[in-house]
Amino acid sequence: MLKVRLPGVMLLTLSATLGFSISMTSQAAEGEYDYFSANRQLIRNGVQSLLTCNGLFTSRRTLEQVFDQELAYLGEHTLGDASGGPYTVHPREQAISVGGGENGPAILSAFRKGIGCVVMAPDMSLEDIDSLPQLEMPYPKTDPRSLDWPNGDANAVVAMPTTINNDALQQASDWAFNRESEEQDTLSLLVIHKGKIIHERYAEGIDQTTRTRTWSTAKSIAATLIGMRVDSGAMALDAPLKIDWSPKLSGGEDPRNAITLRHLLNMSSGLYPIDSFNMEYATGSGLSYWAGASSVDGARNRGLVREPGTFWDYENYDTLLAVKAFKNTLGSDAAYREFPRKRLLDRIGMRNTLLSTDRFGDFILSSQVYTNARDLGRFGLLYLNKGMWDGERLISEQWIEFSRTPAPASASRGNDYGAQWWLVPDNRKKDVPARAYSTAGNRGQYVIIDPTHDLVIVRRGLDYGKQGFNRWDLLREVLKAFPE
Structure with a gap:
């Protein structure tokens, strides 16, 4: 764990993979002055x-x-x-x-x-x-309450199939909601089997319409939009990014031009680290997330410190660089802002989902999406159905396979990361299906896809402190309700 000092007495404890939790100390770091305290x-x-x-x-x-x-x-x-x-x-x-x-x-x-x-x-x-930017784009006229699930919300929940143990599934649900730690705060749980909701549960004060922040689950949504552009030929995994790097170098080729879209999506750009090495809440993406700085300017203003593709480092700015490259292919600000709704959200019924931007109109798709459990269930179904929706292909099977293929640089940590999706680590492949994969966001935002059991699980949380809710444990508990 890495620790970041806030002014006076606060320490932010950053996970090496996701987000941060908060612990306290009453003394400043001995012999150190925090030059970033104002930030x-x-x-x-x-x-x-x-x-x-x-x-x-x-x-x-x-x-x-x-x-x-x-x-x-x-x-x-x-x-x-x-x-x-x-x-x-x-x-x-x-x-x-x-x-x-x-x-x-x-x-x-x-x-x-x-x-x-x-x-x-x-x-x-x-x-x-x-x-400030806004999106003046009308929603489809049909009331989603009149449309059958998953395009709408009618007839979404079905009776428990006789092949599934209802008591065991309820025990898994209780396991998710009744945590030993008060810092693990489950808001909603959705279990979707063979395309239908077989279990849906919400905490007090939450219902199926409540939007909450996805945190880094947004990265998987970003990768889907990018994949659509790759599928269309507008982007390529291994071609130059055509990023206008900052500062602009003279007197030769900028070494950052060696970075490809594949490197960014695999979290192995080789660029100077910020988010994983004590600085997320002092500079870098923290300033664009929380203080009005440009998410694009910060992302392209880092130097190369490693050969691209050789070192795994979880960086919000890698995702945001990929989003910038995606924007560059769309020609206009209007096309960029409308693309997610036109090509993805409206087509699969994700009408409760808002993709937030910085004040310059650039999507902060590394974290800032607000949505509800059912919309994330729809998103999971798109992947479970291999990119098909209502008989139409929205994303290629090749892209989905790339998304769930271990990033080469993740081998040292158990091959647990693909392309903006998390994979079952090597040490868990004996107790949960090895082919499962998941989104993951700070404070416990998970969309788990288990093709082996035709299953999507959505867990939303507002965890804090040490957090620690384990999505693979949740999958293990839910699978106790399924026949061997």
Whole structure:
């Protein structure tokens, strides 16, 4: 585990694979001065601002629910509580500002139609909200409540098949919800077998319409959109990326031009690490996630420190570089912003899903997607059905196979990572099906696909602290309900 110091007393403990949890210490690192303390304070305010904004205006939860669950992530360093504090909610503008004065720069986030909340730069105000991007794109006219699952929500849940042990499945559900640690907070569980929902359960205050943040499960959605462009011939896995690197080098070929789309999707670009080596909540992607910086400018401003493809390093910026390369193939901002809805979300019934952008209009598809359990179930079914939907091919079988093929550089960690998807590690292939694969996002966001049992499992959470919810253990427990 790696530790990042926030101002004063906070340590952020980063997993080597996903997200972060929070622990405390009362002493500064001996002999060290944190030159990034101002950034960390800025980002802390932005985390609370953006999560609260989305909690209120995207998830439609109460302020009490936001502080109890979304902001449990920040521990004792949450600013204020539901009764008040150094923050201001602006209901008319659907915005919230957090911080100011001794609490560091105030960070404002505002809800935007079709996108969700966008975090603004520290020097921006309510008057700047109208300059932020939004997506003015009508949804299909047919009411999803009148459409059969999975295109809609009618006739989604079926009676338990006689071949499945209902008691064992209920025990697996209880295992997911009744955790020994209060820090593991399951919001929803969906079990889809042979295309139909056979188990659906929500925590108090959550229902099938509640959108919550996917965190890095968004990376698998990003890879799907990119795969569509590869399938069409607009992108290639092993061709130059055509990224306008920063700073622009003179006097020879930029060594970063050796990086390919394959390297980025395999998390092995060889670029200077930020997110996995103590700096995620001080600079880099943290500033674009939480403080209004450009997600594109930061992603392309890293130097090469290793040969591409030789070292696995989980970096948000690798995903964002791939998204930038994807954007470059679409010709216009309008085509870019509408592509996810036109080519994926609307076609498989994911109408509760919002893909968020930075304030410059670039999708932050490494983390910032808001959706519900059923929409993620639909996404899982697309992969379980080998890229087919209603008799139409949306993504090639070749792309799906690439997605679930171990990245060469992941061999040292058990071959547990493909192309923006997680794989069953070598040491778990005796107790869960080796062909299973999964999305994974901080705070417990999982879409597990098990082709062996014609099964998709969705687990949404708001875990915090040490976290530790294990998706392969969940698959093991659910499979106890299935015949040998």
